[in-house]
Amino acid sequence: MELGLAGRRALVTGAGKGIGRSLVQALHAAGVRVVAVSRTQADLDSLVRECPGVEPLCVDLADWEATEHALGSVGPVDLLVNNAGVALLQPFLEVTKEAFDMSFDVNLRAVIQVSQIVVRSMIARGAPGAIVNVSSQASQRALTNHTVYCSTKGALDMLTKVMALELGPYKIRVNAVNPTVVMTPMGQANWSDPHKAKVMLDRIPLGKFAEMENVVDTILFLLSDRSSMTTGSTVPVDGGFLAT
Numbered sequence: 001m002e003l004g005l006a007g008r009r010a011l012v013t014g015a016g017k018g019i020g021r022s023l024v025q026a027l028h029a030a031g032v033r034v035v036a037v038s039r040t041q042a043d044l045d046s047l048v049r050e051c052p053g054v055e056p057l058c059v060d061l062a063d064w065e066a067t068e069h070a071l072g073s074v075g076p077v078d079l080l081v082n083n084a085g086v087a088l089l090q091p092f093l094e095v096t097k098e099a100f101d102m103s104f105d106v107n108l109r110a111v112i113q114v115s116q117i118v119v120r121s122m123i124a125r126g127a128p129g130a131i132v133n134v135s136s137q138a139s140q141r142a143l144t145n146h147t148v149y150c151s152t153k154g155a156l157d158m159l160t161k162v163m164a165l166e167l168g169p170y171k172i173r174v175n176a177v178n179p180t181v182v183m184t185p186m187g188q189a190n191w192s193d194p195h196k197a198k199v200m201l202d203r204i205p206l207g208k209f210a211e212m213e214n215v216v217d218t219i220l221f222l223l224s225d226r227s228s229m230t231t232g233s234t235v236p237v238d239g240g241f242l243a244t
Contacts, residue, residue: 003224006031010223011077013061013114014084016043018184019134022212023081023219028054030220035074037061037084037114061110062102068113076125077118079223082111083134085152089145100148107152111159119172128171130223133160134215135176137238153178157234164232173231175222180238181209205240 010027014020016038024036028051035055038044044056059070061084086106088099111133122129138146139153156176163174181187181200191197191209201207218237221227236242 001226003030003220003226005079005220005224007033008078009033009035009076010079010081011035011037011074011114011118012081012083013037013110014134015047016040018186019179019182019212019215020081020083021047023083023216024054025051026216026220027079032079035077037070061114062105064109064113067110068117071114071117074117076121076127078122078127078129080115080118080129080131081134081219081223082114082131084110085134087146087149089149090147091145092147095147103148103152104155107149108155108159111156115163119167119170122172123170129173130227131163131167131172131174132219132222133174133176134219135160135178135234137178137180137236137241139176139178139234140242160234161232168231173222173227175227175230175232176234177215177218177222178234178236178238178242179210179215180204180241182215183209183211203241203244204238205243208239210237210239 010032012020012024015024015036024034027034035057036047037057039060041058044058048054048056057070059066061067086103088103090099133156135156136153138150139157160174160176181191215237218235
């Protein structure tokens with residue numbers, strides 16, 4: 001299926017590793033000009049070597065002022081993927097202010113800030129656009145030790161819907177993808193224990209975790225005009241987890 005993304009300009013946060021990095025590679029291969037945002041310069045350096053022409057932007061999205069400065073002159077963007085996120089797992093009774101603040105700063109506040117910067121430019125240009133927020137199945141199901149993470153992703157799903165409501169008149173679509181465990185390097189490390197993995201896999205009808213390309217392909221579809229009537233949606237990429 002031809003997605004027709006060539007020639008557009010995309011901004012991807014959390015682009016240094018995992019889903020974000022795979023997405024940048026796929027967008028680059030599709031002829032999209034990509035601004036890759038990461039807080040880790042070494043990851044950006046290796047990404048640019050792999051994908052010449054990608055524009056690296058190193059900033060910690062937990063820092064509001066630094067983000068405002070870094071993205072203030074980013075230029076016109078047609079496609080935005082808010083992928084950056086942190087998962088700081090603690091039992092409910094041990095949740096700390098530091099974990100709470102960092103999680104909401106990156107997983108929610110930064111999505112608002114980056115989206116505001118990009119959308120203001122879209123509206124000023126009179127240009128349509130597409131935004132995808134990377135959420136999680138944890139937005140809709142309680143998971144042990146995920147008090148703060150589940151809360152940030154639940155908030156992100158509702159943010160996605162409100163953004164879609166308010167930005168629709170400007171022809172800007174906003175959707176979320178909600179993956180299960182994804183076999184990124186971090187996912188493989190966090191779910192390498194067979195017992196822990198089995199407990200989750202037993203709740204997934206397809207009996208497997210997601211691969212990065214499963215999530216990337218869904219994001220590409222939501223960015224493309226092939227999904228031109230889809231906005232305000234939270235799209236599971238979860239092997240049926242949320243159906244159980």
